[in-house]
Amino acid sequence: MGFFDFFTEEIAIDLGTANTLIIHNDKVVVDSPSIVARDRVTGKIIAVGKEANLMQGKTHENIKTIRPLKDGVIADFDASEQMINRLIKSIPALKKKILPPSLRMVICIPSGITEVEMRAVKESAERVNGKEIYLIHEPMAAAIGIGIDTIQPKGNMIVDIGGGTTEIAVIALGGIVCDKSVKIAGDVFTNDIIYYMRTQHNLYIGETTAEKVKINIGSATDDLEMPPDEMSIQGRDLLTGKPKQVMISYREIAKALDKSILRIEDAVMETLSQTPPELAADIYNTGIYLAGGGSMLRGLDKRISQKTDLPVYIAEDPLRAVVRGTGIALKNLDRFKNILIK
Numbered sequence: 001m002g003f004f005d006f007f008t009e010e011i012a013i014d015l016g017t018a019n020t021l022i023i024h025n026d027k028v029v030v031d032s033p034s035i036v037a038r039d040r041v042t043g044k045i046i047a048v049g050k051e052a053n054l055m056q057g058k059t060h061e062n063i064k065t066i067r068p069l070k071d072g073v074i075a076d077f078d079a080s081e082q083m084i085n086r087l088i089k090s091i092p093a094l095k096k097k098i099l100p101p102s103l104r105m106v107i108c109i110p111s112g113i114t115e116v117e118m119r120a121v122k123e124s125a126e127r128v129n130g131k132e133i134y135l136i137h138e139p140m141a142a143a144i145g146i147g148i149d150t151i152q153p154k155g156n157m158i159v160d161i162g163g164g165t166t167e168i169a170v171i172a173l174g175g176i177v178c179d180k181s182v183k184i185a186g187d188v189f190t191n192d193i194i195y196y197m198r199t200q201h202n203l204y205i206g207e208t209t210a211e212k213v214k215i216n217i218g219s220a221t222d223d224l225e226m227p228p229d230e231m232s233i234q235g236r237d238l239l240t241g242k243p244k245q246v247m248i249s250y251r252e253i254a255k256a257l258d259k260s261i262l263r264i265e266d267a268v269m270e271t272l273s274q275t276p277p278e279l280a281a282d283i284y285n286t287g288i289y290l291a292g293g294g295s296m297l298r299g300l301d302k303r304i305s306q307k308t309d310l311p312v313y314i315a316e317d318p319l320r321a322v323v324r325g326t327g328i329a330l331k332n333l334d335r336f337k338n339i340l341i342k
């Protein structure tokens, strides 16, 4: 251990559109919605994460809630930097330190990110005391988190359905052989539900309600073996202006999400059609792995399996697969040196 190492703390960050997770000392110490609340008058960030999330849709004109990441990339650099800064400072073991420690970091980034955006992420990390910073592509981190040996000469397909993007990648020999990133994921599903309720039931609902509907009865198919109960949804009646409640079944939500899921299926099919034949043969045997929060949509695995004629597996704890993989890469920098971007 060098002198520098003595003052260094190691953290792995999954900087996601919907959620930011941080691993420190092998534990997930931060699991927070990627959202901040800013005072419009002073410009100061007044809340981050869960606290800011509670304010969403309920703010008055002096407070604005911002999601610093959009479509898998950083949309508001200042807000994202302040969010990362505050979340790192909230790590209990680091709070106790008298001097802020130097950080060795592995940060997970979407595979569609540009060079400029990559540099911006690194610069943000440097400003929060990052001294040794590595980046890792999201599908690669997901694959490592799922437990796939990414370095083997064997093809594996990963579909990571997050909040802003769905990333599809074929991985072999420690690299991404072919990939596709589409801006259809959890946020679009939520908007689909808002649109459906407005157009089919004249009911105006907010994002938080739509997200709850998605999680409670969201489905990718109208033919579930174990269907969830109907759910009551409250919002504002667009015709009368009065608060109103309607009962909704998972079948209606499946209808609302159908077009978006079709686009994800098409992207999977397109990636398969670009896969070199030897790797396609591997995928025939290994199947497709799903990760990310969107993969928890009921029946999505079955639907993709029927479309591709391949077995489809959902990662264990899919919301944490990416941060788990990022943490494993951090602990094994030497083993993953060819995968990490310096």
Ligand SMILES: Nc1ncnc2c1ncn2[C@@H]1O[C@H](COP(=O)(O)OP(=O)(O)OP(=O)(O)O)[C@@H](O)[C@H]1O
Pocket (backbone or CB within 6 Å): 015, 016, 017, 018, 019, 020, 071, 072, 110, 138, 161, 162, 163, 164, 165, 166, 185, 186, 187, 211, 214, 215, 218, 291, 292, 293, 294, 295, 296, 297, 298, 318, 319
């Ligand atoms: N049970 C569930 N069913 C359907 N969707 C879910 C469920 N649980 C969480 N989600 C959705 O998963 C998304 C978040 O997933 P995840 O944390 O993997 O994304 P992210 O990493 O923040 O986003 P990105 O990868 O685009 O940067 C949100 O849109 C959330 O609503």
